[in-house]
Amino acid sequence: MDAYYVYAGQSSQQPVPAAYRPSKPEDWEPYRDIIAHLYNTMNMKLKDVMSEMQMTYNFKATEKQYKTQLKKWNLDIKYIKASEYMFMIKTMRERQTANPPKETQFILRGRVVDPKDIARFEKRAQKKGTMREGDPIECDEPVEDMVYGTPPPEEASYHQAAYAEAYASYQYDPATEYSYSY
Numbered sequence: 001m002d003a004y005y006v007y008a009g010q011s012s013q014q015p016v017p018a019a020y021r022p023s024k025p026e027d028w029e030p031y032r033d034i035i036a037h038l039y040n041t042m043n044m045k046l047k048d049v050m051s052e053m054q055m056t057y058n059f060k061a062t063e064k065q066y067k068t069q070l071k072k073w074n075l076d077i078k079y080i081k082a083s084e085y086m087f088m089i090k091t092m093r094e095r096q097t098a099n100p101p102k103e104t105q106f107i108l109r110g111r112v113v114d115p116k117d118i119a120r121f122e123k124r125a126q127k128k129g130t131m132r133e134g135d136p137i138e139c140d141e142p143v144e145d146m147v148y149g150t151p152p153p154e155e156a157s158y159h160q161a162a163y164a165e166a167y168a169s170y171q172y173d174p175a176t177e178y179s180y181s182y
Contacts, residue, residue, distance in 0.1 A: 019060035028069050031059055035066075036075050043078070046070075077109040083139060084108065084146070085121040090137040091148060092118070105151035108143070 022028050028035075031053065038049045046066055053059040061069075070076040088106050095102040106113040125131035 019054060019058050022059070022061050022065065025069075025072075031057065032073060035069070036073070039070065040075055040077065077111070077145075080108060080113065080117070080121075082121075082125075083141070084143050085118060085125075086131075086137055086139045087141075087143045087146070088113065088118050088148075089122055089131075090139055093137070102150050104148055107147045109145045 020027075034057070035049060035053065038044045038052055039046065044052070046063065050061070050063065050066060053061075067076070088104075091106075092104050095104045105115075106118075122131065126133065131137070
């Protein structure tokens with residue numbers, strides 16, 4: 001019975017390795033893919049990524065360091081800046097006043113922007129007083145990585161997806177003779 005207590009006492013005294021703190025940009029490179037996967041693919045919040053990296057990989061860095069690296073790696077694509085929202089609202093207003101009015105869909109950094117998010121930003125900006133309903137919006141600089149246009153009808157996107165799936169599953173066999181009739 002004494003051996004059990006001695007064993008338990010010895011294991012609790014093992015030194016815990018100190019957290020690895022990056023000090024140079026090269027220190028981040030081995031963790032780049034992991035951080036990108038957690039932050040963008042798994043859609044985790046930055047604080048959750050930080051705690052996961054510390055618990056799993058014993059990698060500890062400050063929030064500012066993470067933000068700097070995400071920006072450097074162009075991984076800060078989750079959140080939409082106020083200037084980007086302003087450009088979207090301006091573009092939407094211009095397209096709605098066109099004859100005929102056009103519905104607009106925005107794709108920013110490879111992701112479709114939900115129109116509800118744009119409306120929520122506009123409502124909050126009006127509440128704060130930074131934007132008024134009828135006032136023109138001043139933002140002349142174009143937004144990088146943004147594409148916009150009229151969204152296809154719902155049934156068209158269904159047919160496009162079905163076509164793409166059928167095309168992907170098609171296998172051409174050059175050994176097979178195909179009969180053609182004209």
